[in-house]
Amino acid sequence: MLLLLGGGVVATAILAKSKGLGGGWLLINFGWGLAVFAGVTVSYSSGAHLNPAVTIGLLTTGDITFVQALVYWGAQMVGALIGAFFVWLAFKQHLDAEEDAGAKLGVFATGPAIRNYGWNLVTEIIATFVLVFVVIGFGRVGDAEVGTPAGLAALGAVPVALLVVGIGASLGGPTGYAINPARDLGPRIMHALLPIKGKGSSDWSYAWVPIVGPLVGGVLAGAASGLLLPIM
Template structure:
């Protein structure tokens, strides 16, 4: 896998993260739309179809964003920063490099969400349930309890980032590995996301990615979606704060628990 830094410039990182995250949200949001919007051929496909769809969405996103290390997720970026595994892009510094990662992820997530709406426009119009429409764009809890929902997101994201860091260290005795999901590899990280969804995703819908939730939620708010209802902003902080805390904890604890 390509190592990020040294000869990787900010433009390459931004483009790679934008393209990869757009692919992630297009396929991830797409499988949700296929399963929960009435009239689709995949309607009623169930939770495991959504799990596998998101896993394969990650597979595709990682594959096309190899040049940046495929963070695709602010929680991954913050976790790798906490673990000391992000190097500055060519001619820049670590702070600016991290900002470029985040901007690419946010833009890509918004683009992916808009593409899902375009692909399923007729089905959004036909769907009568505003909750189903919002569910395509953002996560929501099965039982609304902000503190426990937050903890669930922390735990799920911790698993994601901790395993990514652990795999990278195990794969290179010098621990000099690419910083990002690409260090784990497209197929293993896809299976990891399926495992998180199957095991820990039920309470909150496992955002485990702030960009994956906030930018599609913004898209939901501004797109002309027929009968869409509200965007549930009172819950929006949970899939932002929980994954960031989980990612940071994974990065810091990896320094102690992953020698």
């Protein structure tokens, strides 16, 4: 659900034959926020783990076990592959009609506005730190005395959706804010595998940045949360 709606809003905004062409950066921001809202809503019962960076953050805090993390990571990658496949189905004619190979790749994967691997990595670490740190903060707000639940599965979809919109608007410009390894890697793999006319390179030389950056940001956020966030 996350990748179907997230990839879909990018395709809507940037593909030449789309009725949404020119929708702009804020449309993409809000579209991804609503994609997160939908994804969290339908995965609520399992803890709403949509992002390996959030999962590794909670592994760092000790809130989940390594075995649980492995299961979540596997499910996240499978979901990302399936979501990207359905984006391709929905926009197949538009992808084939698009002349810009970079726009085709942009539907599936992120890329930097200015390519500098070191600084791109820093941006992804910072943006993902914000995501994971605040998500952990959401999950710790609760009051046992009045029966208010705490934990990731209890935080609700709206706050996380708004957080993703905010991160995209504030920190997304340099790299396109992957902030989620599965979000980038799964669709990038599908871009490489699918029969998209004139698709060009999948830009594997950059692919490590939206994997390593979010994972580092997630670990740092998990470690920092134990020192800086209250436990209620």
